[in-house]
Amino acid sequence: MIIYPAIDLKGGKCVRLVQGDMTRDTVYNEDPVGQALEWAQTGFSWLHIVDLDGAIEGVPKNHCAVRAILEMVDIPVQLGGGIRNRGQIEHWIEAGVSRVILGTAAVRDPELVKWACRKFPGQIAVGIDALDGEVMVDGWIDGSNIQASELAAHFEDAGVAAIIYTDIDRDGTGKGVNVEATCALAESTSILVIASGGVGSIADIYAVNEASKTHGLNGVVVGKALYDKRVDPEEALAVLSS
Numbered sequence: 458m459i460i461y462p463a464i465d466l467k468g469g470k471c472v473r474l475v476q477g478d479m480t481r482d483t484v485y486n487e488d489p490v491g492q493a494l495e496w497a498q499t500g501f502s503w504l505h506i507v508d509l510d511g512a513i514e515g516v517p518k519n520h521c522a523v524r525a526i527l528e529m530v531d532i533p534v535q536l537g538g539g540i541r542n543r544g545q546i547e548h549w550i551e552a553g554v555s556r557v558i559l560g561t562a563a564v565r566d567p568e569l570v571k572w573a574c575r576k577f578p579g580q581i582a583v584g585i586d587a588l589d590g591e592v593m594v595d596g597w598i599d600g601s602n603i604q605a606s607e608l609a610a611h612f613e614d615a616g617v618a619a620i621i622y623t624d625i626d627r628d629g630t631g632k633g634v635n636v637e638a639t640c641a642l643a644e645s646t647s648i649l650v651i652a653s654g655g656v657g658s659i660a661d662i663y664a665v666n667e668a669s670k671t672h673g674l675n676g677v678v679v680g681k682a683l684y685d686k687r688v689d690p691e692e693a694l695a696v697l698s699s
């Protein structure tokens with residue numbers, strides 16, 4: 458299992474939101490590069506970066522911060538937020554992103570996902586952000602009338618490297634990962650699933666780690682709990698060897 462520390466970018470700063478609400482943000486670090494280096498030096502093997510402004514506006518907005526991180530860290534980065542056409546996908550892969558996350562584009566332009574998987578094997582993930590099971594788009598503002606499992610099934614044979622499944626109701630709340638829903642999704646697809654949303658304590662890391670042994674979860678995204686120090690990075694990494 459992999460722990461993906463999250464760096465959510467808004468206005469060039471490292472922030473965390475509550476349930477995706479852009480008005481309920483907390484700035485944790487005005488230097489995203491410094492934060493990325495801290496996570497890399499701590500021993501994390503991946504970074505999970507989201508361009509929040511890009512997700513809302515439909516085009517990448519925090520170019521400078523993302524590029525600076527890519528230049529300074531030597532661990533792989535997965536990036537999402539506002540990436541919705543071929544040019545943007547190619548741009549970020551060429552810039553050094555190891556895995557591009559397509560969310561809204563996966564709902565509105567599934568052929569784009571399939572094209573990207575063919576062109577960049579192993580480097581395309583689908584972000585499934587769900588509220589009560591329904592996939593949300595445009596930075597979680599709009600509904601799609603598509604269920605999470607339905608969207609995952611659409612890409613079963615496309616070559617998607619991973620699905621990042623976020624329970625919006627839990628995200629940024631520390632109420633605990635929705636392990637049941639995440640495992641249900643993982644059981645419905647052969648694509649690797651990464652849990653996201655709700656980590657509030659080391660117990661959640663243990664829970665996802667145990668689920669990874671029986672349900673094939675690839676990992677978990679951890680954000681606010683790390684920044685609020687409710688989860689100790691070294692203790693979290695130690696869980697992976699348990």
